[in-house]
Amino acid sequence: MAAQTIQPGSISLPVPVAQPSLWQRISRNYVARRVLKAVLTIFAVVTVTFFIIRLMPGNPVEIFIQEQMALYNLSYQDAKNQAGALMSIDLDAPVPQQYADYMSHLLRGDLGESYRSRGTKVASIIRQFLPWTLFSVGTALLISFTVGVGLGMLMAYRRETIVDYALSTLASIVSSVPNYLIAIIVIVVFGTQWKVINYAAMRGSLSPGVHPGFTPKFIGDVLFHALLPISIYVLTTIGGWMLAMKSSTVATLEEDYVTVARARGLKDGRIMTSYIGRNASLPLFTQLAINIGFVVGGSVLIESIFVYQGIGQQLLKAITQRDYPVMQGIFLIITVSVVAANLLADLLYGRLDPRIRVGQAETK
Amino acid sequence: MTNAALVVDDLWVEYPARRGVVKAVRGVSFELRRGETLALIGESGSGKTTLGLTLVRLLPKVARIKHGRILFQSDGKTTDVLTLSAESLRQFRWRDCAMVFQGAQNALNPVLRIESQFLDTAKAHGLTDVAQIKERAIELMKMVQLDPARVLSSYPHELSGGMRQRVLIALGLLLKPQIIILDEPTTALDILTQRSIIDVLRKLKTQLDFSLIFISHDLSLAAELADRVATLYAGTIVEIGNVFDIFSHPSHPYTLALTRSVPTVMGEMHELASIPGSPPDLIDLPEGCAFHPRCPFSTRECQIEEPTLETVGQDQQAACWHWRDVKP
Amino acid sequence: MFSLAHSLRQTLKLLTRNKVGFAGLLGILFFLTMAFIMPLFVPIDARTHMDRIYAAPSAEHIFGTDFQGRDVFSQLVHGARDVIIIAVLTGAMSTTIAVVLGSLSALLGGWLDSAIMTVADFWLAIPTFPLLVVLASLVKLDNVILLALILSLLSWATLTRAIRSQVLSLRQRDYVEASRSLGMGTRHIIFNEILPNMMSYIAISLILAMTSAVYAQAGLAFLGLIPFSDNNSWGVTIQLAWTKGAVFFKNSFLYIMAPVLAIALFQLSLVSFTRSLEEVFNPRLRAG
Numbered sequence: 001m002a003a004q005t006i007q008p009g010s011i012s013l014p015v016p017v018a019q020p021s022l023w024q025r026i027s028r029n030y031v032a033r034r035v036l037k038a039v040l041t042i043f044a045v046v047t048v049t050f051f052i053i054r055l056m057p058g059n060p061v062e063i064f065i066q067e068q069m070a071l072y073n074l075s076y077q078d079a080k081n082q083a084g085a086l087m088s089i090d091l092d093a094p095v096p097q098q099y100a101d102y103m104s105h106l107l108r109g110d111l112g113e114s115y116r117s118r119g120t121k122v123a124s125i126i127r128q129f130l131p132w133t134l135f136s137v138g139t140a141l142l143i144s145f146t147v148g149v150g151l152g153m154l155m156a157y158r159r160e161t162i163v164d165y166a167l168s169t170l171a172s173i174v175s176s177v178p179n180y181l182i183a184i185i186v187i188v189v190f191g192t193q194w195k196v197i198n199y200a201a202m203r204g205s206l207s208p209g210v211h212p213g214f215t216p217k218f219i220g221d222v223l224f225h226a227l228l229p230i231s232i233y234v235l236t237t238i239g240g241w242m243l244a245m246k247s248s249t250v251a252t253l254e255e256d257y258v259t260v261a262r263a264r265g266l267k268d269g270r271i272m273t274s275y276i277g278r279n280a281s282l283p284l285f286t287q288l289a290i291n292i293g294f295v296v297g298g299s300v301l302i303e304s305i306f307v308y309q310g311i312g313q314q315l316l317k318a319i320t321q322r323d324y325p326v327m328q329g330i331f332l333i334i335t336v337s338v339v340a341a342n343l344l345a346d347l348l349y350g351r352l353d354p355r356i357r358v359g360q361a362e363t364k
Numbered sequence: 365m366t367n368a369a370l371v372v373d374d375l376w377v378e379y380p381a382r383r384g385v386v387k388a389v390r391g392v393s394f395e396l397r398r399g400e401t402l403a404l405i406g407e408s409g410s411g412k413t414t415l416g417l418t419l420v421r422l423l424p425k426v427a428r429i430k431h432g433r434i435l436f437q438s439d440g441k442t443t444d445v446l447t448l449s450a451e452s453l454r455q456f457r458w459r460d461c462a463m464v465f466q467g468a469q470n471a472l473n474p475v476l477r478i479e480s481q482f483l484d485t486a487k488a489h490g491l492t493d494v495a496q497i498k499e500r501a502i503e504l505m506k507m508v509q510l511d512p513a514r515v516l517s518s519y520p521h522e523l524s525g526g527m528r529q530r531v532l533i534a535l536g537l538l539l540k541p542q543i544i545i546l547d548e549p550t551t552a553l554d555i556l557t558q559r560s561i562i563d564v565l566r567k568l569k570t571q572l573d574f575s576l577i578f579i580s581h582d583l584s585l586a587a588e589l590a591d592r593v594a595t596l597y598a599g600t601i602v603e604i605g606n607v608f609d610i611f612s613h614p615s616h617p618y619t620l621a622l623t624r625s626v627p628t629v630m631g632e633m634h635e636l637a638s639i640p641g642s643p644p645d646l647i648d649l650p651e652g653c654a655f656h657p658r659c660p661f662s663t664r665e666c667q668i669e670e671p672t673l674e675t676v677g678q679d680q681q682a683a684c685w686h687w688r689d690v691k692p
Numbered sequence: 693m694f695s696l697a698h699s700l701r702q703t704l705k706l707l708t709r710n711k712v713g714f715a716g717l718l719g720i721l722f723f724l725t726m727a728f729i730m731p732l733f734v735p736i737d738a739r740t741h742m743d744r745i746y747a748a749p750s751a752e753h754i755f756g757t758d759f760q761g762r763d764v765f766s767q768l769v770h771g772a773r774d775v776i777i778i779a780v781l782t783g784a785m786s787t788t789i790a791v792v793l794g795s796l797s798a799l800l801g802g803w804l805d806s807a808i809m810t811v812a813d814f815w816l817a818i819p820t821f822p823l824l825v826v827l828a829s830l831v832k833l834d835n836v837i838l839l840a841l842i843l844s845l846l847s848w849a850t851l852t853r854a855i856r857s858q859v860l861s862l863r864q865r866d867y868v869e870a871s872r873s874l875g876m877g878t879r880h881i882i883f884n885e886i887l888p889n890m891m892s893y894i895a896i897s898l899i900l901a902m903t904s905a906v907y908a909q910a911g912l913a914f915l916g917l918i919p920f921s922d923n924n925s926w927g928v929t930i931q932l933a934w935t936k937g938a939v940f941f942k943n944s945f946l947y948i949m950a951p952v953l954a955i956a957l958f959q960l961s962l963v964s965f966t967r968s969l970e971e972v973f974n975p976r977l978r979a980g
Contacts, residue, residue: 041817176963177956178907180914184930184952187939199939256470263422263465264535265457266488274484278475289816290850297821301911315822316915319829327826334822342817354475354519 030350030357038343045335046106049328050099061091061324064115086113086325111332112325114318122329125314130333132205133303133310136226137295140233145288148238149281152245153272156280159250168246171239179236180301186232187305202228205309229306233295240291244284252280278352285349289342296338368437369542369575370396370419370461375432377411377418384647388414390599392432393673396543401569401576403586403607405622406596409643412579415596416547419577420463421445421453436460438542459489462536466548471532472520478531479516485538504534507571508564526557530564537572546578550585562588583622587611592679595619598644598654601673605680615682615690617659623692653685661686713968719961723954727772736770737763746943756946759936764947767929768954774836774925775906775958781840782847782905787898789848794855795886798863808852815849824908828917839918843905851897858893862886896966903962910955926951 054061061083068079084091091098105112111122155164174182191199201207202225210221252258253276261271299312307313311330318326350356377389388411396402406412417423419434434445438460448456457463465471472481479501486497498516505512508530520528529549536544549565550558566589569576578589586593586607594604595618603616614620621639641658644650653670656662665685673681684690708714741761749756755764797808824846833839862868868885887894912918913927914934924932929951938944 037813041814044814045818172963173960176903176959178910178959180911181930181952181956184934184939184948185956188945188949188952192939192942193945256465257473259422260465260471260532261473263420263457263463264485264488265454265459266484267454270484270488274476275473279473282475293817293819297819300822300825301914304915312822315825319825319917322829327829331822331826334819335817338819339817352475355521 031347034343034346034350038339041339042336045339046103046332047099049331050102051095054095063322064324083115086115111329114326115323116318116321116326117323122325125326126311126329126333129309129314130311130337132226132308133296133299133312134337135222136229136308136310137233137299139226140230140237141292141295143230144234144237145241145284147234148241149245149277149284151238152242153249153277153280155242155246156249156253159246164246167242171242173239174235175237175239175243177236179232179298180305182236183228183232183302183305186228186235197228199228203307225308229302229308232302232306233298236298237291237295240287241284244287245280248283249276249280252276255279282349282353285345285352288345288349292341292345293338296334296341367398368395369398370577371433371435371437372419373433373435375415375418375434376430377414377423377427377432378430379424379427381647386646387649388427388599388646389418392596392599392601394594394601394604396575396577397592398575399573400591401578401589403590403593404577404579404596405581405583405586405593406579407581407643409646410596411599411646412581412596413547414599416463416545416577416579419445419545420457420461421448422463436543455489458485458536458541459539460541461543461545462539462541463545463547464532464536464549466551469525469528469552472528474520476519477516478518478520478523482516482535482538485535489539500538501534504537507537507568508534509560510534524557526553526560529553529557529561533561533564533568537568537574540572540574542574544574544576546576548580549578550582551580565589583625595622598649599646600654600683602655602684603680603682604673605677605682609677609680613677613692615676615680615687616655616684617661617686617690618655619682620690620692653683661689710968712964713966713970716961716964716966717968719957720965723772723776723958723961726769727776730769731773734766734769737766746941746947748943749946755950756943758933758947759938759944764950767924768926768950771924771926771929771951772954775909775927775955778836778840778843778909779902779905781837782843783898783902785840786844786847786851786901786905787894789844790851790855790897791894793848794852795859797852798856798859805856809856812849812852816853820846821908821911824912825915825917828912832919833912833917834919839909840905843908844901846908847901847904851901854897855890855894858890859886862889892969895969899962899966899969903959906955906959906962926955930955 065076065079065083068074068082069076072079074082080091093101109123111126114120114122114125151167155167158164186197187199190196205222205225206212207221207225210218212218258271258275261275266275299310300315301312302308303310303312304316311334315327315330315334317323318330372395373393375389375392376387378385378387380386390411392415394402404412404415414423414427418429423429429446432446436443436445436456443456445453445456445461472478476484479498482501483494483497491497501516502512505515510527510530515523515527515531520531523531533546533549546565550561553561562585565576569589576589578585580586583593590607592605593607593610594601595610595616596602597618603610603614603619605615610619611623614623618639625639639658644654644657650657650667652665652667653659653662656666659666661684663686671683671685673683674687676682676687682690739762741757744753744757744761745759747753747757747761753763753765755768758764758767793808797805824842827842831838831842833842863886871880871885909918909925910927910930913925914931916931916935918925918928930948933939933944933948933951936944938948
């Protein structure tokens with residue numbers, strides 16, 4: 001991400017300016033650009049997934065049709081019609097038509113129906129399970145980022161001391177090992193061997209018998225079950241933030257404005273937060289996008305390990321059952337979530353770094 | 365001594381490097397008289413920046429102040445800056461002595477507006493009346509010839525280099541310090557901007573009451589702004605005196621060489637001479653006078669013992685065994 | 693010939709300089725031995741010994757036995773090969789794609805650059821592991837080369853961007869400008885000025901591509917999406933252990949932990965080794 005510095009001349013001549021077109025206004029405005037890009041990306045993903053899954057060998061739609069024919073002794077055409085009905089498209093129509101149908105249903109929030117659980121709409125599956133994943137992943141990202149940034153700054157201030165070496169080594173090690181393996185290690189070592197955590201009880205997303213509602217009991221139970229997955233997400237991503245923030249802070253400490261801030265007699269606390277902290281954390285936002293995608297992607301594995309009923313688990317279930325509409329719908333939602341989260345991160349970055357807000361009218 | 369704002373007494377600063385110890389400041393003593401402008405002129409590597417940083421104790425951690433006192437005199441009280449506690453030092457900085465750095469490219473926090481940085485500075489020194497601070501900021505902007513409304517609401521990257529330098533100068537005046545130190549105020553600026561900065565500084569000197577030290581390699585700048593000039597070589601002051609005397613009859617070969625290397629716009633075309641040789645290695649200084657390898661006047665005496673400052677004129681001192689022979 | 697031996701010796705000396713890097717190198721060598729040499733000496737234990745389920749480690753079974761009484765150590769030894777081959781293949785393929793596309797993009801610029809970058813941006817928005825999982829259900833992943841191909845196709849975008857920005861920054865360096873003004877052709881510039889200075893970057897990218905390949909394939913295996921092969925790769929072993937509930941028993945500790953630690957240590961070795969690579973190719977980093 002390039003920060004563009006503007007060096008306006010100090011002489012401003014009155015120049016008649018034509019009203020910029022809508023396109024020009026959009027491309028100059030940081031926010032508009034990013035939003036447009038996000039929308040286009042989602043659109044592209046929808047399209048590509050639609051066509052890829054159709055054209056792949058082992059076409060699950062075909063498999064389903066064959067299955068239905070075998071199971072219910074249907075003719076190929078009947079089976080095909082059924083499949084199409086479940087996806088709300090006419091499989092006999094030409095592919096572009098199918099695509100148009102699909103898109104129109106999509107825009108209305110209709111993602112089709114599950115092949116395996118008849119009568120269950122894909123959208124309702126998503127509505128039921130997505131919040132759990134968003135909650136666990138979101139909380140984890142937040143904790144990981146804030147604590148990681150804090151520790152990173154600590155490491156920079158205390159660099160080349162034991163604290164630094166210890167934390168750096170730990171961070172490197174934990175970041176290199178795959179997150180699902182760390183999960184297994186934690187379960188085996190802390191659960192089975194040392195009996196510190198009760199893995200069996202902490203699995204799943206809710207204890208049996210606990211009903212959703214804004215009761216302390218419910219909230220407490222949710223947190224109890226989300227503790228392990230969130231901890232694993234945090235543990236496996238915090239190392240990256242720590243190391244990145246440390247090197248960014250070390251570089252920022254050398255900057256002139258820090259020395260000048262001291263010369264101005266500013267208090268250490270103020271320098272640490274508004275001068276060093278804010279500037280050092282800016283480069284980290286470019287990493288945020290990658291991180292979000294990675295954690296959300298990893299939810300497929302982590303949720304499986306902890307039997308946490310989130311969208312990752314559901315995707316896995318749909319895949320093993322070859323439940324095509326659910327598969328496609330969930331994959332779509334996962335991608336949309338990632339794109340949306342990245343958009344938020346981008347916008348946040350735009351707010352925090354004034355050098356990025358290019359495109360304000362140059363009347364200087 | 366009562367009309368001195370700052371007295372530096374026998375200051376020695378060094379810092380360790382891979383090859384050895386860099387003796388950046390060697391026995392520097394001078395006084396800054398109240399209301400005057402003193403120019404510290406030296407090449408890069410002469411220790412001038414280290415000297416400036418030492419005055420506000422902003423040296424990197426590895427640097428060691430081996431010896432000396434920096435006496436700040438105000439309201440009849442004298443304090444040694446080198447003995448100030450951390451908190452007193454923080455308050456001293458900018459309120460009593462403001463050091464404005466060179467290369468104002470990156471001297472301001474990129475994510476805060478100029479006005480916030482003024483407020484930051486004021487609040488750090490106990491001023492709480494926001495309205496009053498804002499008013500004063502506007503006043504200062506006008507003094508350095510900047511448009512207050514526009515500049516105060518801008519971010520540093522939206523201003524040109526010259527504007528940023530002027531903002532820094534204005535910021536330096538915010539707390540009405542008694543001493544201002546400018547480190548290379550015009551380096552890295554184009555010639556037109558340099559001129560405007562110099563004009564601003566001249567005007568400020570007449571309008572406000574402060575003592576100014578400015579550090580530079582540019583002797584002609586001294587001619588424009590300074591009352592007294594000190595030339596620095598290899599970490600020590602080799603000559604110090606009234607600006608007119610320095611230019612009309614320099615008494616140290618280095619000063620002489622410096623004056624000769626500045627072309628005059630009018631007047632006779634005298635021979636432009638650059639100083640042969642290269643600046644000394646501050647880790648491995650030559651025996652005797654540090655300048656002797658490059659000095660046309662040097663003799664055996666110069667290679668044995670390093671000269672100290674002696675009075676050579678009414679308000680002029682030079683550190684040279686052969687000062688009498690030095691003629692423009 | 694002599695100069696080759698000499699530079700080999702030099703390289704060796706440099707590789708041993710960085711302690712962490714050297715440890716990583718040793719680790720890699722160890723696992724390579726385990727994957728390709730040890731299988732010649734360690735037999736596959738395919739029979740079931742019901743009397744020896746989850747036996748404790750002994751001289752005969754260094755890491756004990758699994759849920760069917762089979763030797764864990766031999767499973768570990770034979771499971772290394774697939775993991776390493778896939779990692780190397782994927783790393784090589786994705787790095788090659790990235791270097792070619794990235795350099796072309798950076799050097800030729802214009803619409804080609806914008807096109808490649810737009811596609812890369814879009815590709816980056818897709819979460820790779822879910823996509824991988826979806827693809828695994830559509831395509832039968834029993835072929836090592838196929839798996840490597842798919843893995844590298846999924847990860848080209850990040851690497852390409854990184855290579856491209858590296859080439860862009862090198863392109864603007866003085867010595868490239870100097871070459872250009874001396875009239876050296878593009879081919880010369882690419883091969884003599886830019887690539888040599890990027891070797892460490894490329895080598896490190898290769899290693900990192902390998903680590904993500906290991907992550908992906910072990911992850912897929914763990915989820916049961918890779919059909920069994922004779923040499924159960926580490927990931928498959930973990931999956932078996934998991935589904936048989938090895939996490940719950942004290943005695944099965946080694947059965948599940950051995951492959952887990954094997955992968956973990958292999959990843960660590962790879963990452964540590966990158967430190968040495970940084971020093972080998974970047975003389976400025978070598979402490980004077």
